[in-house]
Each structure stands twice: as C-alpha cells, then as structure tokens.
Amino acid sequence: MSRALAIAFVLVALGASAPAEAQQRHTQAGLQLGGGLSFGQGGNADLVLKPTPTFIDASVRTWSSEEPTLALGGVLRLEVGQGRVGGAVVPRAFYRRPIGTREVHVFAGMPFFFVPYTLVGAEVGAGARIDVGTGFGIVFDVMSTLYFFGTDLPDGGAVVMLNATVGVELGVLP
Numbered sequence: 001m002s003r004a005l006a007i008a009f010v011l012v013a014l015g016a017s018a019p020a021e022a023q024q025r026h027t028q029a030g031l032q033l034g035g036g037l038s039f040g041q042g043g044n045a046d047l048v049l050k051p052t053p054t055f056i057d058a059s060v061r062t063w064s065s066e067e068p069t070l071a072l073g074g075v076l077r078l079e080v081g082q083g084r085v086g087g088a089v090v091p092r093a094f095y096r097r098p099i100g101t102r103e104v105h106v107f108a109g110m111p112f113f114f115v116p117y118t119l120v121g122a123e124v125g126a127g128a129r130i131d132v133g134t135g136f137g138i139v140f141d142v143m144s145t146l147y148f149f150g151t152d153l154p155d156g157g158a159v160v161m162l163n164a165t166v167g168v169e170l171g172v173l174p
C-alpha cells in the first residue's frame with residue numbers, strides 16, 4: 001500500500017508542477033568592415049604609427065534564453081588592405097545588455113592569423129547594435145588588439161592596433 005501511495009504522490013506532484021519553459025538558443029551572423037591605426041617598434045627602436053590594413057569580419061555569436069547577457073562566438077577575419085591579404089580566426093566571449101531595440105556589449109577575444117603569416121594576440125572591445133528590422137541590425141564596434149607573438153612582428157617587439165568596425169547583423173534563429 002505504501003508503494004502505491006508513493007507512486008500516486010509522485011504522479012500528483014508531477015501533474016501539479018508548472019510546465020518547464022524550453023531553453024532557446026539565439027544566433028546572429030554578421031558582416032563588418034574595419035580599419036584603424038597600428039603602433040609598433042620600427043627598425044631603429046622608434047615608435048611607428050601607420051594605418052591598420054582594412055579588414056572584413058564574418059562573425060557569429062550565440063546565447064541562451066536562460067542567460068541572455070553572456071554570448072560566445074567568433075570571427076573569420078580577412079585582411080585586404082595595403083597590398084596584403086591575411087586570414088585569421090578570432091574566438092570571442094561577449095557580455096551583452098539589450099536595451100529596447102538596441103544592445104550594448106563588451107567582448108574579449110584571441111585573434112590568430114594563420115595565412116600567410118602568423119600573429120597571435122589578445123583583443124578587447126565594446127560596441128552597440130541597433131535593430132532596424134525584425135532580426136536585422138547595424139553593428140558598431142571599437143577594439144584594441146595587442147599582438148605579442150608571430151612571424152609578422154618586429155624583432156623583439158609587439159604591435160598594438162586600435163580599430164573600429166561597422167556592419168550588419170542578422171538574427172538567424174529566434
């Protein structure tokens with residue numbers, strides 16, 4: 001009798017509980033154009049300031065409806081300016097704050113250029129997204145990147161880049 005009572009209690013408890021809301025993944029894909037300034041050490045230990053090569057970022061980021069402020073994503077970066085072409089991946093983590101039809105965010109990443117030279121660095125940035133339609137937005141980012149390892153660095157030196165990007169972002173899933 002006690003086993004039947006326990007089973008009945010569990011069934012009643014399960015039936016009385018509120019249905020759980022399903023977790024949703026949100027994914028956005030974007031395309032941005034960027035550029036800025038680079039600082040590095042020259043051949044005679046002088047500080048050299050020059051434009052950053054223009055680059056194109058194809059990005060993706062995703063987050064859960066259970067924790068909408070934290071997002072993970074990445075960028076496939078193609079450097080196309082100043083007569084050079086380079087390819088990189090940039091894994092990123094975001095803290096995002098939706099405010100109505102806008103969003104502000106900060107992010108940290110680790111760029112890794114692998115074609116035709118190598119560069120490894122650390123990147124931090126901030127930006128905003130303004131919705132202009134259902135799932136469609138305009139994105140602005142500013143970032144600072146420190147490259148500390150690679151074949152494209154001055155001997156014993158590092159390069160700091162201050163860049164900005166502008167582009168579009170499309171919500172792929174709800």
